[in-house]
Amino acid sequence: MTLVAPTARLVDAATGAVLAGAELSAEVARHAAGYTDAPAGVVFARSALTTASVLRYAGAFRAGRPVALLDPALAPAVLADFVTRFEPAVVVGVGEGGAGAELCELPKGYDDTEHPVLGRCWVRRTAPAALPHPDLAVLLATSGSTGDPKFVRLSRAAVLANAHAIGDALALGPDEIAPTSLPLFYSYGMSVVNSHLAAGATLLVVDGGVLAKEFWQAVDAHQATSLAGVPYNYEMLHRIRWRPGRHPSLRTLTQAGGRLRDELILHFHEQISASGGRFHVMWGCTEAAPRMSTLPADGLPGSVGSVGPALPGGAFTVLADDGTESADPHVTGELVYRGPNVMMGYATAVADTARGDDQAGALRTGDLGYLDERGFVWLKGRLKRFGKIFGIRVNLHDIEDLVRADGPAVAVSGPDRVVVFVVGIDAEAAQALAGRLSERLRVHRTGFDVRPVDALPQLPNGKIDYRALEALA
Amino acid sequence: MPLTERLRTVFADALQLPPGTDVDQLKYRDIEQWDSLGHMTLVAAIEDEFGVQLDTDQVIDLSSFKVAADMLRDAGVDE
Numbered sequence: 361m362t363l364v365a366p367t368a369r370l371v372d373a374a375t376g377a378v379l380a381g382a383e384l385s386a387e388v389a390r391h392a393a394g395y396t397d398a399p400a401g402v403v404f405a406r407s408a409l410t411t412a413s414v415l416r417y418a419g420a421f422r423a424g425r426p427v428a429l430l431d432p433a434l435a436p437a438v439l440a441d442f443v444t445r446f447e448p449a450v451v452v453g454v455g456e457g458g459a460g461a462e463l464c465e466l467p468k469g470y471d472d473t474e475h476p477v478l479g480r481c482w483v484r485r486t487a488p489a490a491l492p493h494p495d496l497a498v499l500l501a502t503s504g505s506t507g508d509p510k511f512v513r514l515s516r517a518a519v520l521a522n523a524h525a526i527g528d529a530l531a532l533g534p535d536e537i538a539p540t541s542l543p544l545f546y547s548y549g550m551s552v553v554n555s556h557l558a559a560g561a562t563l564l565v566v567d568g569g570v571l572a573k574e575f576w577q578a579v580d581a582h583q584a585t586s587l588a589g590v591p592y593n594y595e596m597l598h599r600i601r602w603r604p605g606r607h608p609s610l611r612t613l614t615q616a617g618g619r620l621r622d623e624l625i626l627h628f629h630e631q632i633s634a635s636g637g638r639f640h641v642m643w644g645c646t647e648a649a650p651r652m653s654t655l656p657a658d659g660l661p662g663s664v665g666s667v668g669p670a671l672p673g674g675a676f677t678v679l680a681d682d683g684t685e686s687a688d689p690h691v692t693g694e695l696v697y698r699g700p701n702v703m704m705g706y707a708t709a710v711a712d713t714a715r716g717d718d719q720a721g722a723l724r725t726g727d728l729g730y731l732d733e734r735g736f737v738w739l740k741g742r743l744k745r746f747g748k749i750f751g752i753r754v755n756l757h758d759i760e761d762l763v764r765a766d767g768p769a770v771a772v773s774g775p776d777r778v779v780v781f782v783v784g785i786d787a788e789a790a791q792a793l794a795g796r797l798s799e800r801l802r803v804h805r806t807g808f809d810v811r812p813v814d815a816l817p818q819l820p821n822g823k824i825d826y827r828a829l830e831a832l833a
Numbered sequence: 834m835p836l837t838e839r840l841r842t843v844f845a846d847a848l849q850l851p852p853g854t855d856v857d858q859l860k861y862r863d864i865e866q867w868d869s870l871g872h873m874t875l876v877a878a879i880e881d882e883f884g885v886q887l888d889t890d891q892v893i894d895l896s897s898f899k900v901a902a903d904m905l906r907d908a909g910v911d912e
Binding site: 433458459460568569570571572573576596599600601602603606750804806807 | 861862863864865867868869870871872873874876887888889892893894896
């Protein structure tokens with residue numbers, strides 16, 4: 361299995377350039393060969409939504425070089441810290457720009473060079489402390505709070521298995537044309553790239569996202585057939601009264617990255633169905649490369665609220681409170697996923713990249729839920745306390761630690777934001793606190809709603825009543 | 834207050850621009866503050882300030898300060 365099937369195409373919306381078939385394959389091979397000049401070790405790829413970024417990624421994958429896909433807007437200190445901890449052989453995409461893009465200073469022990477194929481690179485002079493495991497293919501930063509930045513280690517087999525399983529679940533074929541509506545360094549965005557290239561379909565490389573004029577111009581000019589979005593994207597599109605019918609080539613809408621309101625799932629399902637298309641609700645996490653389940657289009661409207669059955673090749677069980685694990689229907693507990701796409705494990709430093717498989721194909725998702733008689737998953741919230749803001753996972757416990765100085769506080773997950781209740785805080789301090797959280801966690805400040813409360817509600821046993829606060833959020 | 838002056842204030846407030854920003858030259862996604870979230874805030878602020886409702890095309894077309902000013906002139910907002 362290869363990542364780029366023979367009929368795959370890359371279309372660059374900005375220039376209109378098309379790379380298809382043998383030409384695309386040769387271009388990927390040329391990028392793969394480019395990495396032979398770099399010393400051994402992992403590749404760091406600052407990846408904006410550009411054709412060059414896609415080729416550097418696909419080239420590294422073909423060359424068997426583990427590649428970490430990184431946000432070009434990563435804070436300089438975070439990038440510098442990643443370089444120190446992971447000792448990458450080469451940092452590519454040094455010249456990648458875009459809104460908010462920032463570079464750290466050239467790290468010690470690296471040369472700033474211009475490679476004829478890979479572009480501007482930082483190349484390491486010495487070997488890293490450990491060489492990566494031969495199965496390791498992709499590293500993705502967990503979208504978590506900045507308190508504990510780490511990578512998810514994905515094997516080559518896991519990435520390929522997931523790309524093909526998504527293709528099967530969504531019936532992707534060479535006629536599909538997917539625009540890059542999500543960042544490449546985000547696991548969902550990466551999976552759109554992987555699944556379409558593996559299915560021999562077309563990837564329309566376009567920057568800007570769903571509120572940019574250029575994005576929709578590209579969708580129309582190149583007759584894009586699908587759109588991938590997180591709940592926040594669909595909320596925005598709904599607010600501006602966007603309808604899929606504006607772009608008649610669109611046949612498939614997919615949604616993952618958190619829970620979208622049932623009302624909006626049904627709204628977009630009805631609209632896309634009216635033009636003969638389909639809406640797919642999906643569930644995944646970076647640790648599963650990332651897709652775990654997909655609700656078949658005919659699951660709507662009847663099974664609205666479910667994220668569907670496991671992808672082909674995967675399976676769910678439920679780990680109940682008493683420690684028993686089963687696939688019995690209607691038992692609520694922590695969902696456990698097993699499949700060929702489960703990560704090898706995490707990495708917090710270069711030594712971890714040498715590790716083999718720590719997971720044995722099993723992943724405790726940290727999500728509560730149950731299975732129905734058909735094996736469809738119904739989610740019931742997080743086991744551990746995480747929130748999702750615009751598809752980015754934040755640890756609520758970490759947020760509480762960050763705001764503790766301002767008074768007793770509880771953070772709960774609201775619709776696409778985190779609501780922080782702080783005892784006795786005044787309006788001005790609340791504003792300032794939202795700003796600080798936004799800066800610290802690198803999430804837009806409207807993702808934080810800091811509210812004063814007189815006291816935190818308590819349960820009879822004296823514990824904080826999170827449910828009551830969640831109801832307020 | 835002239836339209837462009839009012840619009841500058843709306844941009845500066847909605848996008849929380851640092852003082853001294855050259856508002857007239859701003860384009861969508863040129864600066865970190867004018868991302869998709871900033872855009873939604875900006876659209877709501879423009880609608881409030883000028884008493885207009887922007888349709889889907891206008892929200893998507895509103896890609897620069899200049900476009901916004903022209904859009905409001907076309908909508909009949911007094912100079």
